[in-house]
Amino acid sequence: MRVKSVACATLTSNPLPPKEGEEVRKNMKALHWDGHNLRLKASYPSPELTRDQALVRVHFAGICSTDLQILKGYMGFRGVPGHEFVGEVVEGVPAFAGKRVVGEINFACGDCEFCKHDLGRHCPKRQVMGILGADGCFAEVVAVPVRNLHVVTENVSDEEAVFTEPLAAAFEILEQVEIDFTREVLVFGDGKLGLLCAQVLALTGARVTLIGRHPSKLGLVKKLGIRTVLLSDWRPQLADIVVEATGSTSGLEMALSAVRPRGTLVLKSTVAEEHKLSLAPLVINEINVVGSRCGLFPPALDALAQKKISVTPMIEKVYPLSEGLGAVAHAARPGTRKILLRP
Amino acid sequence: MRVKSVACATLTSNPLPPKEGEEVRKNMKALHWDGHNLRLKASYPSPELTRDQALVRVHFAGICSTDLQILKGYMGFRGVPGHEFVGEVVEGVPAFAGKRVVGEINFACGDCEFCKHDLGRHCPKRQVMGILGADGCFAEVVAVPVRNLHVVTENVSDEEAVFTEPLAAAFEILEQVEIDFTREVLVFGDGKLGLLCAQVLALTGARVTLIGRHPSKLGLVKKLGIRTVLLSDWRPQLADIVVEATGSTSGLEMALSAVRPRGTLVLKSTVAEEHKLSLAPLVINEINVVGSRCGLFPPALDALAQKKISVTPMIEKVYPLSEGLGAVAHAARPGTRKILLRP
Numbered sequence: 001m002r003v004k005s006v007a008c009a010t011l012t013s014n015p016l017p018p019k020e021g022e023e024v025r026k027n028m029k030a031l032h033w034d035g036h037n038l039r040l041k042a043s044y045p046s047p048e049l050t051r052d053q054a055l056v057r058v059h060f061a062g063i064c065s066t067d068l069q070i071l072k073g074y075m076g077f078r079g080v081p082g083h084e085f086v087g088e089v090v091e092g093v094p095a096f097a098g099k100r101v102v103g104e105i106n107f108a109c110g111d112c113e114f115c116k117h118d119l120g121r122h123c124p125k126r127q128v129m130g131i132l133g134a135d136g137c138f139a140e141v142v143a144v145p146v147r148n149l150h151v152v153t154e155n156v157s158d159e160e161a162v163f164t165e166p167l168a169a170a171f172e173i174l175e176q177v178e179i180d181f182t183r184e185v186l187v188f189g190d191g192k193l194g195l196l197c198a199q200v201l202a203l204t205g206a207r208v209t210l211i212g213r214h215p216s217k218l219g220l221v222k223k224l225g226i227r228t229v230l231l232s233d234w235r236p237q238l239a240d241i242v243v244e245a246t247g248s249t250s251g252l253e254m255a256l257s258a259v260r261p262r263g264t265l266v267l268k269s270t271v272a273e274e275h276k277l278s279l280a281p282l283v284i285n286e287i288n289v290v291g292s293r294c295g296l297f298p299p300a301l302d303a304l305a306q307k308k309i310s311v312t313p314m315i316e317k318v319y320p321l322s323e324g325l326g327a328v329a330h331a332a333r334p335g336t337r338k339i340l341l342r343p
Numbered sequence: 344m345r346v347k348s349v350a351c352a353t354l355t356s357n358p359l360p361p362k363e364g365e366e367v368r369k370n371m372k373a374l375h376w377d378g379h380n381l382r383l384k385a386s387y388p389s390p391e392l393t394r395d396q397a398l399v400r401v402h403f404a405g406i407c408s409t410d411l412q413i414l415k416g417y418m419g420f421r422g423v424p425g426h427e428f429v430g431e432v433v434e435g436v437p438a439f440a441g442k443r444v445v446g447e448i449n450f451a452c453g454d455c456e457f458c459k460h461d462l463g464r465h466c467p468k469r470q471v472m473g474i475l476g477a478d479g480c481f482a483e484v485v486a487v488p489v490r491n492l493h494v495v496t497e498n499v500s501d502e503e504a505v506f507t508e509p510l511a512a513a514f515e516i517l518e519q520v521e522i523d524f525t526r527e528v529l530v531f532g533d534g535k536l537g538l539l540c541a542q543v544l545a546l547t548g549a550r551v552t553l554i555g556r557h558p559s560k561l562g563l564v565k566k567l568g569i570r571t572v573l574l575s576d577w578r579p580q581l582a583d584i585v586v587e588a589t590g591s592t593s594g595l596e597m598a599l600s601a602v603r604p605r606g607t608l609v610l611k612s613t614v615a616e617e618h619k620l621s622l623a624p625l626v627i628n629e630i631n632v633v634g635s636r637c638g639l640f641p642p643a644l645d646a647l648a649q650k651k652i653s654v655t656p657m658i659e660k661v662y663p664l665s666e667g668l669g670a671v672a673h674a675a676r677p678g679t680r681k682i683l684l685r686p
Contacts (some may be wrong), residue, residue, distance in 0.1 A: 027371045074623075118603065122605060122628065122629070172629075176629065252622070261457065267625060270626045276620050277617055281609070283634040283636055284613060285634065288633050291630045
């Protein structure tokens with residue numbers, strides 16, 4: 001049976017597929033980006049499920065910098081933005097019915113060489129939730145392929161679980177770069193991703209320093225025992241591994257200048273704008289630049305379950321979805337911590 | 344004893360240090376860059392040797408793209424340019440007397456952490472021959488630290504040995520990136536370095552394609568069994584490893600677009616000018632960018648001795664040092680192969 005769509009108002013905590021011929025509401029509340037304006041739609045078509053998808057009622061959605069880039073034209077996306085969520089399966093896959101879940105954001109084909117090597121996040125045919133060809137989670141419900149779902153264990157709260165996606169992106173660095181206790185690591189940028197990267201990298205035993213502009217944000221990881229330095233107090237030094245998480249051109253230049261010869265620069269920011277920089281220092285110092293994006297969810301969920309990473313102090317404010325436009329405006333203010341939407 | 348200096352005219356094939364008080368000529372013919380003009384000096388002070396240096400009479404010097412960059416202001420160098428040479432030890436170190444040698448161009452301290460790990464080419468205190476703080480080889484004689492010298496075996500001609508430095512730079516890629524027969528490799532740029540990189544990478548068994556603008560240059564490696572494609576005929580494809588050896592901004596963009604997700608882009612060009620590019624594709628596709636510069640000489644000398652690499656067809660013309668200005672002008676013409684100077 002191909003489930004067409006279902007409205008959140010009809011959903012229960014123990015749902016069943018609608019019966020053949022049963023009347024269902026097909027609309028929901030959602031934020032919608034048409035390429036020019038972000039609007040709150042009171043009656044947006046709720047997703048049509050394919051056979052391999054589940055419908056997830058969103059408990060919390062997080063607004064991240066990529067969303068703000070999307071609203072500046074990044075990726076030419078049109079539709080419902082949002083890709084950080086925790087929710088509950090309400091339709092489409094009985095085995096998951098009522099489960100609390102998070103979901104990986106790359107909807108891959110499952111058949112190509114990348115997919116066969118656990119790299120569906122690079123599948124050339126992929127859609128990306130709220131970023132490329134698939135509606136996202138700034139809505140009451142969102143459709144997610146079942147293979148992308150991960151059940152959230154009881155000891156992880158919704159407020160923690162909504163950080164799984166960005167936390168997985170931080171863990172991705174460990175998939176790509178060998179880091180251990182012998183390494184000196186600098187993380188530039190005390191934004192949400194920088195705070196997560198610093199914590200994840202510190203798990204390796206490496207000597208991690210987070211450099212940022214905001215004492216209050218730096219304080220969040222300082223109290224966890226991670227060294228922090230205000231950018232204005234930072235004296236240039238060279239490190240084995242430098243993570244660029246500022247999302248700014250000046251941040252990139254500073255990060256590049258802090259990598260020791262034969263060291264590694266990890267780029268975590270996807271910035272639409274062009275950088276103007278000389279690559280000569282990169283060649284002269286034989287620096288390794290590693291682009292780093294989405295990660296697998298299990299290490300992130302595991303770290304949350306084991307309380308190895310502190311995320312909830314990063315939450316600045318929770319908005320109802322009906323105040324989504326204000327929430328996005330708040331998230332766009334410089335220095336803002338995590339803004340959540342509660343549909 | 345501190346040997347002060349010696350003129351090439353006094354040199355013999357079986358030299359001895361000048362005796363205390365012996366009168367020596369202190370001048371030589373050299374090309375000199377003052378930051379504005381390159382001039383042929385008929386009477387330039389020949390090098391003052393330190394205890395750990397040898398004086399080498401230059402047999403051949405090669406003009407490379409970095410030299411041309413130097414003459415546009417790169418590195419702010421002043422002095423005698425040139426860093427590719429083969430010659431004969433005529434002074435300073437009896438054990439090397441009369442030996443035919445090539446020399447690594449980074450003059451390192453020998454004591455720092457980099458030097459202790461065979462990475463003197465990244466020594467923070469280093470001078471670089473003809474590039475940074477040390478006169479180079481566009482002269483009758485050049486001073487080189489003994490630890491930088493490598494004796495050239497009899498079955499390697501001077502015309503081959505003068506390619507040791509750029510060939511070592513091509514071998515450097517194999518020190519940095521794991522490449523084997525399973526890999527698809529694209530080399531962009533059929534300049535001198537591109538031709539060498541294509542040959543070196545093909546030694547691994549990888550499927551190498553060289554992409555360039557000049558049928559005559561592509562022909563040099565095509566006849567060795569390496570696949571070549573004229574840039575105008577190239578249809579975009581994705582490869583595991585892409586080497587950028589064009590030295591141009593457009594070449595960099597094309598190379599970046601040809602790297603498969605999670606693949607590697609090797610940057611071999613040191614270009615003084617700034618590139619303007621968006622790094623978003625690098626992050627989205629999690630590309631690994633590896634800056635690659637100088638290499639160790641033994642693998643290059645070994646490959647030349649075993650006739651694994653063909654270099655002499657790359658020579659376009661040999662000029663006497665006295666015609667050095669014309670030689671440099673010739674080398675700067677687009678599409679020129681290797682220009683050599685014979686002092």
